[in-house]
Amino acid sequence: MKSLAITIESVHKAYGSYVALDDVSLDIQAGEFLTLLGPSGSGKTTLLMALAGFVRPDSGKLFLGDRDITRLPPNKRDIGIVFQNYALFPHMNVLANVAYPLVLRKVPRAEARQRALDTLARVKLDGLAERNVAALSGGQRQRVALARAIVFEPRVMLMDEPLSALDKNLRETMQYEIRRLHDHLRITTIYVTHDQREALIMSDRIAVMNSGRIQQIDTPQRIYDRPSTRFVAEFMGEANIVAPGSARRIDSAEASRETLMIRAESFHLDAKLVGGDGVALEGILRAKAFRGENWLLTLALDGGQEVLVCIPAALAGGCAELAAGQRMTAYAPAAKVHAIPGAMA
Amino acid sequence: MLEAYPQNRLARILLWSFAALVMAFLMLPTLVVVPLSFSASNLLEFPPHAYSLRWYENFFGSATWMAALRTSLVLGTLTALIAVPFALLACISMNRLGGKTSAAIQSVLLTPSITPGILLAIGLFFVLAAQHLIGTLFGVLVGHVVLAVPVACIVLLPALARFDWNQVQAARSLGANWARAIGEIIVPQLRISLLSATLMAFLTSLDESVISIFVASGRNSTMPKLMFLSLRDQIDPTIAAISTLWTVIVVAVVLIVTLRQKS
Numbered sequence: 001m002k003s004l005a006i007t008i009e010s011v012h013k014a015y016g017s018y019v020a021l022d023d024v025s026l027d028i029q030a031g032e033f034l035t036l037l038g039p040s041g042s043g044k045t046t047l048l049m050a051l052a053g054f055v056r057p058d059s060g061k062l063f064l065g066d067r068d069i070t071r072l073p074p075n076k077r078d079i080g081i082v083f084q085n086y087a088l089f090p091h092m093n094v095l096a097n098v099a100y101p102l103v104l105r106k107v108p109r110a111e112a113r114q115r116a117l118d119t120l121a122r123v124k125l126d127g128l129a130e131r132n133v134a135a136l137s138g139g140q141r142q143r144v145a146l147a148r149a150i151v152f153e154p155r156v157m158l159m160d161e162p163l164s165a166l167d168k169n170l171r172e173t174m175q176y177e178i179r180r181l182h183d184h185l186r187i188t189t190i191y192v193t194h195d196q197r198e199a200l201i202m203s204d205r206i207a208v209m210n211s212g213r214i215q216q217i218d219t220p221q222r223i224y225d226r227p228s229t230r231f232v233a234e235f236m237g238e239a240n241i242v243a244p245g246s247a248r249r250i251d252s253a254e255a256s257r258e259t260l261m262i263r264a265e266s267f268h269l270d271a272k273l274v275g276g277d278g279v280a281l282e283g284i285l286r287a288k289a290f291r292g293e294n295w296l297l298t299l300a301l302d303g304g305q306e307v308l309v310c311i312p313a314a315l316a317g318g319c320a321e322l323a324a325g326q327r328m329t330a331y332a333p334a335a336k337v338h339a340i341p342g343a344m345a
Numbered sequence: 346m347l348e349a350y351p352q353n354r355l356a357r358i359l360l361w362s363f364a365a366l367v368m369a370f371l372m373l374p375t376l377v378v379v380p381l382s383f384s385a386s387n388l389l390e391f392p393p394h395a396y397s398l399r400w401y402e403n404f405f406g407s408a409t410w411m412a413a414l415r416t417s418l419v420l421g422t423l424t425a426l427i428a429v430p431f432a433l434l435a436c437i438s439m440n441r442l443g444g445k446t447s448a449a450i451q452s453v454l455l456t457p458s459i460t461p462g463i464l465l466a467i468g469l470f471f472v473l474a475a476q477h478l479i480g481t482l483f484g485v486l487v488g489h490v491v492l493a494v495p496v497a498c499i500v501l502l503p504a505l506a507r508f509d510w511n512q513v514q515a516a517r518s519l520g521a522n523w524a525r526a527i528g529e530i531i532v533p534q535l536r537i538s539l540l541s542a543t544l545m546a547f548l549t550s551l552d553e554s555v556i557s558i559f560v561a562s563g564r565n566s567t568m569p570k571l572m573f574l575s576l577r578d579q580i581d582p583t584i585a586a587i588s589t590l591w592t593v594i595v596v597a598v599v600l601i602v603t604l605r606q607k608s
Contacts, residue, residue: 054514074517081518087511091533101519148519 003188004065004155005030006051011060013046013212020046021057022212030065031186033179035199038209039235044192047209048158051190053077064156075104080149080187082159086141088133094120094144095129101152119151120144122181139170146178150185157182157189163198175201196236200224208232226338227261233340238264240307241340247279250331258339264296264310266336269318274331281307282329285322295319299330375592382585389580400586410571410587416561417551417568420482424489424550425543431490432497432542433535437527440505451498458495462555465491470559480562488556493546500545504538505531537606544602548595 006028013021021043028034036044049055051062053074062070069077089097095116102112120129123143128136136144142162149157162178163171179202182189193199199206200220207217208231216228227233230241242260249256250271256279267281268274283301290313297309297319309330311319322328377391382400384393404410435454439447457465469488470479478484508531516526532539554569561567566574568591575584 052514052518054517073522074514075520075522077518078520079518081515083511083515085509085511087509087515089512089516089530100516100521104520104525148515152519 002155003030003186005063006156006188006190007061007063008047008051009061009063011047011050011057011062013043013050013055013057019212021050024060024212024214026207026214026217028188028190030188033182033189033191033202033204035191035193035203035206036209037193037196037199037206037235039194041211042209043212044194044209045160046212048160048190048192051156052079052081052158078152078154078156080152080154080157082142082145082149082157082162084161084164086145086165088141088144088148090133092133093129094125094131094133094136097133097144098129098147098151101148105152116147116151119147122150123147123177138166139174142166142174146181150181150187154187157187159189159191161193162191164193164195171198178202200236208235210235224263225336228341230259230261230340233261233338238308238310240264242281242301242307243303243305246301246303246305247281247337250274250278250280251276261338261340262307262332262336264308265294265312266332267309267311267330268315268332269309269311269328269330271329271331273315274333278331278333279337280329280331282327283307285324285326285328287324288319288322290319297322297330299328378585378588378592381582382589384582384585387581389582389585400582401590403583404586404590407583409566410583412564413566413568413571416482416565420485420489420567421547421550423486424493425546427486428490428493428546429497429539429542432494432501432546433527433532433539435494436498436501436505437531439502440508441510451502454498455495457491458499466555466559469556473560479560480565482565485557485561485565485567488560489550489553492553492556493549496545496549497542500538500542501535504535508534540602540606544598547598551595 006026008024008026008028011021011024013019024043024047026034036047038044046055050057053069053072057070060070061068064077064079089100092100095113098119099112099116102115107115117126117129120126123146125140125143125147128140133141133144142165145162159178163174166174175198178191191199191202200223203220205217206220206223208215208223210231216223216232218226223232224236227236227239233239233241240262242256242262244257244259245255247256247260247262248254260279262279262281271280281299281301283299286298286300286306288298289296292313294313295311297311299307299309301307307330380393381389381391383396383398384390385395385397385399386393432454435450439450442450466488469484469491473479473484473487478487512530512534513526516530517523521529552569553567554573557567557570558573561570568587572584572587
């Protein structure tokens with residue numbers, strides 16, 4: 001089975017004065033797992049629905065491979081979609097749900113049945129074929145939806161927050177299984193989520209969206225360590241945006257001139273662990289909280305800005321003795337300090 | 346509702362008596378024609394002095410009445426077959442469009458149900474007259490469909506509002522065109538509402554007299570039109586026999602449909 005590249009070319013979509021997609025362009029390679037990550041209202045679902053054919057762009061073009069699908073009706077696109085609420089057909093049993101796309105493609109009955117059963121086995125639902133959809137658990141429904149979306153061997157898969165209705169443990173299992181399924185089938189996949197951990201775990205690349213625009217598109221590691229905008233930095237985790245002048249270099253004591261992004265977990269309390277190449281932030285301890293695997297300290301810098309410092313419990317020998325109001329310094333190695341281009345603090 | 350149910354015994358007796366009284370008030374006018382229809386007398390008299398089936402024989406032996414019965418049943422069936430699919434598609438588009446567009450369509454579609462029947466009938470008469478359709482089955486059918494569509498919409502709109510539209514999108518993405526998505530995903534899940542809508546549309550046509558009086562004539566006279574005319578021209582118990590049969594047919598249809606829904 002050959003999967004296809006997706007090309008999104010300057011797609012624009014507005015609802016009245018509200019701009020849902022603002023000149024979005026994106027290239028997804030064949031076989032890639034790309035996540036659209038963003039808060040609600042960022043345009044990620046609109047972009048997905050435009051690819052599916054349920055939202056018609058005001059302008060711009062969409063391609064699967066080199067085929068222009070911008071004006072193609074949804075039923076002619078051959079795209080497997082997993083919906084947020086699964087959208088299973090309650091008047092059909094599990095087997096009929098999964099076989100439905102094959103029936104639509106006029107696959108002979110016996111073959112359709114066999115392929116549906118094989119796909120159910122692939123998502124570990126053997127033995128549930130005759131079950132009523134209403135009798136399934138949330139996780140099982142998710143798997144039926146997945147089986148139904150892949151059974152007709154689509155060239156492209158779209159998933160719209162498919163795990164958001166599941167509880168935490170099941171969600172983590174399914175993240176792993178969906179990724180494993182993708183590694184096996186290599187169907188080009190666009191996955192929508194607002195959960196940054198999920199995006200980091202599952203994706204080949206992440207496109208972070210906000211206000212209808214793609215803010216940054218890169219590998220999970222680079223998105224996390226080298227955010228290109230303040231929005232991406234803050235959306236991806238406990239990020240401290242340090243204003244110019246608030247940090248000084250450890251070796252030269254020279255004050256920083258740029259806006260810096262330092263993640264809470266990048267700090268050390270011991271300068272020796274950082275070495276000479278890094279920055280130091282000085283301030284007064286406002287609050288501390290023990291969180292099990294780590295301590296979270298809130299440090300008020302001299303400029304008044306507050307910085308979150310996260311120290312792993314294993315390295316936090318002195319944390320328990322620290323008292324609020326006490327003056328202290330946090331150090332971060334240069335490799336973990338990222339200057340945000342063009343950002344104003 | 347339940348907290349309003351009286352705990353006090355006396356209050357409960359009063360409530361039940363009141364309910365029974367209302368029931369009697371609603372039912373008696375319908376039931377009183379039943380003994381009349383079995384009367385042996387030439388006049389409508391209550392209670393009858395002697396009983397016979399002669400008025401039923403009269404009815405079934407009359408070519409005019411039989412033609413009207415056939416016309417009414419054909420009209421009712423055609424009305425339901427046209428109005429319900431039309432209403433379903435209209436409701437789907439209203440459901441999808443939402444907002445002002447949907448409200449505009451809805452007010453146009455529902456207008457016939459709030460317009461006085463006589464005005465609608467006069468209007469229809471002039472429109473059909475211009476097309477030389479007065480007296481045709483088609484002319485009456487148009488009028489009945491216009492009346493039945495809002496009735497069907499009132500049943501189908503709330504049912505569609507509860508329907509999960511993602512299922513249709515899922516079906517479309519899996520390769521279903523519009524016709525198959527509607528026929529294989531929406532219709533099977535809305536079958537109870539569709540059955541109710543069909544019944545309501547059928548009964549709307551079966552019961553309609555004003556448009557029929559204006560537009561239908563001759564061979565295409567409907568039962569209600571003929572009943573109305575026969576009451577005006579001569580009062581004999583045939584009309585009571587017909588009313589009884591009519592009531593039995595309607596109650597039977599409603600019962601069958603309701604029982605089928607239960608099972």
